[in-house]
Amino acid sequence: MGWVLAIDLGNGGPKVAAVFPDGSLGPGSQRSVSVDIGIDGRATQDASQWWATLGDAIREVTAQMPAQECTAIAITGQWGSTVPVDERGEPVGPVLLWADTRARRYMKEVIGGPISVQGFAPQKVVPWIRLTGGAPTPSGADPTGHSLLLQREFADVYARSRWLLEPIDYLGMRFTGRAAATPASMILSWLTDNRIGATSGYVPALVRKAQRDPERLPPLVSTGSVLGPVLSEVADALGLPPDIPVVCGLPDLHAAVLGSGAIEPFATHVTISTTAWISSRVPFKKTDILHSIASVPGFDSRLPMVGNNQEIGGGALRWLREQVIDTDYNTLTAQAAAAPPGCEGMLFAPWLNGERSPIEDKDLRGAFVGMSLRTDRSMMIRAVMEG
Structure with a gap:
């Protein structure tokens, strides 16, 4: 019976399980990773530690399963963090987590002004909301802030980076060698046109406003599409059959919808992980900027999802x-x-x-x-x- 290797890269560390087509679980494994929290607003992790501990967990699972019957690799995990990598997908600096606020002092250039409400200048934030449904946070705790921090304070890391990837897209590249992202994985970059029915792609004007280098943005592919086959050397090292497909990573926000079973419009679920959130699929685009709640890209362009986040849950x-x-x-x-x-x-x-x-x-x-x-x-x- 075929099975899927399912991966969840949380802040606490990677979790891995064999999942069967009927949704039942086979063997699973979990590893812990460290987090570096500093009084200066620093919040980082080591992507090489992610990959090493993930490999250990996968080998523990594949040792208990008929490896030749593995049919695919599926990835979910944290989002809103930034992994600077070289052209091979190797990390060139620490992961800047969604909790890292060291770029706060630079965000006024992007989203603030002399007249601001909770750090948002109306004349700057309106174009973002109109197209994307949200905007970079004044706290700097998102990929826009991370990019600015690398440019201004860690120029050596920035110079060595070829791509700035989300964690799940980093794993996708390590498995396949291909750098890519989806509208779902790039939510907190707020660079894609998220209006219902809009053509998927980065909006050049927003890329400029965010002071992002378009050459460091991973190419966009469809959410839920196949990224490519697993690299032969990776398959050999992990005890997997060659050429099995790797599906583009889904943020845990999206994976929780499927896991909860609340897939119909307005069916609501609560998720408690390291953070916590309440979400549902909705047939409209809407934003409450003052309460940091917005509809964000879902599995397809017809049904966005409610996006919000409470910083600490589990x-x-x-x-x-x-x-x-x-x-x-x-x-x-x-x-x-x-x-x-x-x-x-x-x-x-x-x-x-x-x-x-x-x-x-x-x-x-x-x-x-x-x-x-x-x-x-x-x-x-x-x-x-x-x-």
């Missing part, structure tokens, strides 16, 4: 485990079960990395509120889980 539990209580998740879950629902009124504010939607504020910070002498460890763990 990442709060990871923070608790790694920085406060050194134990495993099963133990945390068991301890949380001993606390009453609502934790006797104690709340955990999960803004460990600011917020993006419904109010963008990178200076927001987390807190436990309503603690008393009765508050114990189980209540604190449960409060984090309840968010």
Whole structure:
């Protein structure tokens, strides 16, 4: 029976599983990767570590499956991050994550002005919204900010880069040798005409406004299309058959729609990963710029998707485990079960990395509120889980 090698590149590390055509799961594997967070707004990861740990996870899965029956490789993962790579797809610098705000001071050139609302100058933001449904964030925590940061402060990395890729497109290139992106993977670059029925492609005027080098933008292909066959040397190293197709990566925003089963228009789902979001497919293009909510390119041009993001979801539990209580998740879950629902009124504010939607504020910070002498460890763990 044929099976698909499914990959999810999250901030916590890659997850891999064998998936059968009926949706059932075979063996799976997961690896952890490190994140470098700095007080200066730095948030980076190492793409070479991604690839190395992903290879280990894949080999663990393929060792348990009939490799010759693998029919395709499918990729999903984080988005809004930037991987600078050379012409071979090898990283030439750290991954700038969606949480990296070091470019904030440069964003006024692109999207701000003397008269601004939450960092957006009306005369600058209107053309972006009209065509794309959104705009680069004043915080600099997106590919526009990342590109500016590389140009202004890491010129050596920028000079060595051939492409600036999204994480899922980076994996696609490592598997196939082909640099490409889709309207879905390029959402947070806000460079494509996202009006319903519009011709797919980068908008040259927006590329200029964003101060992006068009030669470093990966060519666009259709969302959901086949990127190409896996490279023979990659297949050999991972225990896979040669020439199996690699499908263009989907942001986890899109993969969650399929995984939830909420595929009909207005059918809504909630996703909790490192971050969290609420989304549905909608038959219109609409933007709420003040609350950072917009319809974004979906699986096809007929049905966009609601895009929004709460900066920390399940990442709060990871923070608790790694920085406060050194134990495993099963133990945390068991301890949380001993606390009453609502934790006797104690709340955990999960803004460990600011917020993006419904109010963008990178200076927001987390807190436990309503603690008393009765508050114990189980209540604190449960409060984090309840968010």
